[in-house]
Amino acid sequence: xxxxxxxxxxxxxxxxxxxxxxxxxxxxxxxxxxxxxxxxxxxxxxxxxxx
Amino acid sequence: xxxxxxxxxxxxxxxxxxxxxxxxxxxxxxxxxxxxxxxxxxxxxxxxxxxxxxxxxxxxxxxxxxxxxxxxxxxxxxxxxxxxxxxxxxxxxxxxxxxxxxxxxxxxxxxxxxxxxxxxxxxxxxxxxxxxxxxxxxxxxxxxxxxxxxxxxxxxxxxxxxxxxxxxxxxxxxxxxxxxxxxxxxxxxxxxxxxxxxxxxxxxxxxxxxxxxxxxx
Numbered sequence: 015x016x017x018x019x020x021x022x023x024x025x026x027x028x029x030x031x032x033x034x035x036x037x038x039x040x041x042x043x044x045x046x047x048x049x050x051x052x053x054x055x056x057x058x059x060x061x062x063x064x065x
Numbered sequence: 066x067x068x069x070x071x072x073x074x075x076x077x078x079x080x081x082x083x084x085x086x087x088x089x090x091x092x093x094x095x096x097x098x099x100x101x102x103x104x105x106x107x108x109x110x111x112x113x114x115x116x117x118x119x120x121x122x123x124x125x126x127x128x129x130x131x132x133x134x135x136x137x138x139x140x141x142x143x144x145x146x147x148x149x150x151x152x153x154x155x156x157x158x159x160x161x162x163x164x165x166x167x168x169x170x171x172x173x174x175x176x177x178x179x180x181x182x183x184x185x186x187x188x189x190x191x192x193x194x195x196x197x198x199x200x201x202x203x204x205x206x207x208x209x210x211x212x213x214x215x216x217x218x219x220x221x222x223x224x225x226x227x228x229x230x231x232x233x234x235x236x237x238x239x240x241x242x243x244x245x246x247x248x249x250x251x252x253x254x255x256x257x258x259x260x261x262x263x264x265x266x267x268x269x270x271x272x273x274x275x276x277x278x279x280x281x282x
Contacts, residue, residue: 016157016158016161018112019112019115019157019158020158020272020275020276021213021216021217022115022116022119023154023155023158023272024213024228024232024269024272024273024276025210025213025214025217026119026123026154027265027268027269027272028206028209028210028213028232028269029210030122030123030126030265031206031239031262031265031266031269032203032206032207032210033123033126033127033130034126034130034258034261034262034265035203051214
């Protein structure tokens with residue numbers, strides 16, 4: 015859990031820096047795109063684990 | 066590139082530039098203090114609380130961006146709230162390292178101080194325009210985020226160390242740029258935004274050093 019939280023902290027720290035630079039509309043698109051990519055990755059990872 | 070530099074005004078005088086540096090670094094110091102308080106208060110918090118704090122901190126970051134041009138007091142208040150929430154979010158991670166390997170936390174803190182002081186001073190003194198470098202680093206940061214997402218799902222030998230070293234290289238450049246912006250900015254009201262940017266540089270560098278010194282593999 016701690017390793018996951020540290021990885022999350024590293025990732026979100028970088029995302030926050032990006033968020034500070036982007037205008038709001040681009041930021042929403044960026045976060046949605048990131049969420050979809052993470053969701054797809056998680057789904058593929060789960061499928062691979064089941065197989 | 067930044068949404069914080071939309072208004073075109075007369076350049077600041079030498080005295081005003083010094084005042085902006087003092088005000089911004091004062092805000093960074095206070096935000097860091099509030100962050101440390103949050104990290105202490107939330108040391109026993111669960112992972113769920115940490116994730117909730119990240120989401121709330123993200124909302125406040127958007128608020129700082131929106132408030133910066135309208136009300137400086139509101140932007141400063143949001144900045145302190147942002148620091149507190151990030152402290153609460155990072156608390157379980159720092160508490161774990163403080164318990165398991167306290168030396169890693171001290172080393173990461175010391176290395177961060179030296180890193181920011183060195184690159185910050187170089188950026189503030191630099192006469193070369195670093196905005197083009199910042200644009201490249203921005204894309205490199207996006208690539209690093211993509212690499213980080215890959216690392217969550219795929220085990221790559223030495224992946225965490227590669228991420229940390231690449232991250233430090235990117236944040237060295239971003240620290241140079243952020244401190245140069247302190248000297249080149251034309252609007253004194255941007256102090257809270259600049260402080261948020263420098264505070265995030267400090268936080269990221271600390272977490273990356275913690276990853277290296279804590280042997281996060």
